[in-house]
Amino acid sequence: MTKIKCVFFALLILISSAFFTSCEQKGKDDTYSRIEDFEPHTFKYSEGLTAYGYYNIGNCKKLTGDVYTLVIFLDDDVSSWDEESRTDFYQKRFFPSVNYINEQADLRGVDLNLMSGQYTTKADLTSPPRYRGIIETDVSNVINNLDIFNQVAQTLGFTNKKVLHAYLQNYTDCEQIAYVIVLNKGGRAYAVSDTTYDGVDSVEFVVAFSSSDSGKDDIGSSVIHEMLHLFGATDLYDPKGEYPARKKLCEKLYPDDIMMMSAVDPNDLTIGRLTECLIGWSDYFPPECDCPEWWETDKVVTHRPPAEAKTDSE
Numbered sequence: 001m002t003k004i005k006c007v008f009f010a011l012l013i014l015i016s017s018a019f020f021t022s023c024e025q026k027g028k029d030d031t032y033s034r035i036e037d038f039e040p041h042t043f044k045y046s047e048g049l050t051a052y053g054y055y056n057i058g059n060c061k062k063l064t065g066d067v068y069t070l071v072i073f074l075d076d077d078v079s080s081w082d083e084e085s086r087t088d089f090y091q092k093r094f095f096p097s098v099n100y101i102n103e104q105a106d107l108r109g110v111d112l113n114l115m116s117g118q119y120t121t122k123a124d125l126t127s128p129p130r131y132r133g134i135i136e137t138d139v140s141n142v143i144n145n146l147d148i149f150n151q152v153a154q155t156l157g158f159t160n161k162k163v164l165h166a167y168l169q170n171y172t173d174c175e176q177i178a179y180v181i182v183l184n185k186g187g188r189a190y191a192v193s194d195t196t197y198d199g200v201d202s203v204e205f206v207v208a209f210s211s212s213d214s215g216k217d218d219i220g221s222s223v224i225h226e227m228l229h230l231f232g233a234t235d236l237y238d239p240k241g242e243y244p245a246r247k248k249l250c251e252k253l254y255p256d257d258i259m260m261m262s263a264v265d266p267n268d269l270t271i272g273r274l275t276e277c278l279i280g281w282s283d284y285f286p287p288e289c290d291c292p293e294w295w296e297t298d299k300v301v302t303h304r305p306p307a308e309a310k311t312d313s314e
Contacts, residue, residue, distance in 0.1 A: 009026045038258040058194030059165060060178050060205040062228035062280035063105075064112055069098055069227070071118040072152055079185040089182060089210055090118050096253040097223045100266045110281050113176070127206055129155045137187030137213060146192065148181060161203045178230050179205035180223065185213040189222045191229035204230045215280075218262035221269060225258055228271075231279045236260040249293040 013288055026046045031295035056062055098116040105112035113193040129152045136145050153164035168177055194202035206226040212218055225233075236259045238247035254260055254272035263269050271279075 036062050038056065056232070056280075058230070059204050059284060060176055060193070061201075062176075062206050063101070063114075063228070063231040064110060064280055065176070066113045066174050066279060067115070067174045067176045067178060068168075069114065069116045069178045069196055070168065071116070072129055072147070073118065074129050074131055074135070074152065074181050074183055076133060076135045076183060078134050079183050080183045084208070085184055086118070089184075090174055093210075093219045094118075094182075094223060097220050097227070097266065099310075100220075101149070101227070105281070106273050108237040108276065135187075135207065136182050136186065137183075138207060139188045139190045142190055142192075144312065145207070148207065148237055149179070149203060152181065156230065166201045178227055179203070180208055180227065181205055182208045182210065184210045189226045190211050190218075191226040193230050215263050216262065221258060221262040221264075223268040223308045224266055228259065228279055233275050233278050236274070249289070249291070299303065 021092075039202075043233065060067075071090060073089075075081060077172070088242040098114055102112060102114050102144040105114070131145075131148060131151050133145075135140050135148065136142055149161040150293050153159070154159045156164060158164040158167065165223040166175065169175060189206060189292070193204045193207050206229075208219070208223050208226065210219070212222065229235075236247070236254060236257055238244065250257070250260055253272060254270075256270045257272040257275055258266065261269065266274070271281075271284065274289055276282040277285050
């Protein structure tokens with residue numbers, strides 16, 4: 001049974017909803033490779049290759065248990081929000097995205113309590129969050145805006161993003177907080193996620209836009225796609241053209257996966273077995289991906305990723 005509750009905060013006025021799932025975990029095929037049998041963050045393959053996953057690092061470790069998603073409506077030098085547009089985005093775009101993730105978890109018997117809230121300018125602050133400059137809408141130029149979260153934190157009166165994050169962890173009583181920063185203009189959503197293994201958890205976040213630069217009304221599914229990146233999911237559609245064999249394999253195995261494509265209605269899409277594994281919803285790597293096509297393409301990934309921030313575009 002899915003329950004909804006409202007959570008109200010004094011400093012940050014948050015319109016919140018929580019969903020609780022308590023179904024038993026469904027049985028899995030014992031022939032699968034159990035992730036827990038191997039080195040953390042790795043999956044072993046029959047050919048001796050090793051893939052390194054991105055879950056269990058950063059502030060968004062695993063999409064299970066208590067997770068809080070916080071929307072921050074941000075102005076920049078060329079765009080701004082008003083109360084009506086914020087409410088419309090939250091109710092028609094973001095809230096259904098959170099609901100979709102909860103329902104998908106519930107269908108699989110995953111213990112997930114995914115709560116959501118929005119920051120509004122009604123909070124007792126001297127000014128709303130504002131970025132000094134212009135937020136790039138071209139995902140290839142996002143390196144220019146990696147200071148977004150620090151600017152937001154400073155606008156709210158905190159030294160930096162880590163101090164703000166620690167405060168919100170305490171305030172929400174939630175260790176995992178997925179931040180979604182939204183601009184009121186067209187663009188292509190992207191995720192800034194932690195892919196390092198240095199023992200320091202970076203603050204991960206999504207940057208989204210009120211409309212798509214493609215003209216397709218797929219904002220809801222795009223937000224879900226990017227949020228799943230924060231928790232370890234990877235693109236299946238090969239956005240950079242680096243893994244053509246992998247893309248062909250995924251088109252065959254997971255044609256409707258939300259990490260493969262977008263849709264006007266997210267309910268037309270699924271979360272496939274591979275994505276389930278990568279976000280921590282399954283302890284088993286799907287055997288259909290234990291094949292040369294998954295890694296042996298233009299390059300074979302058998303090493304840890306470089307110690308630098310990775311940006312996953314939608």
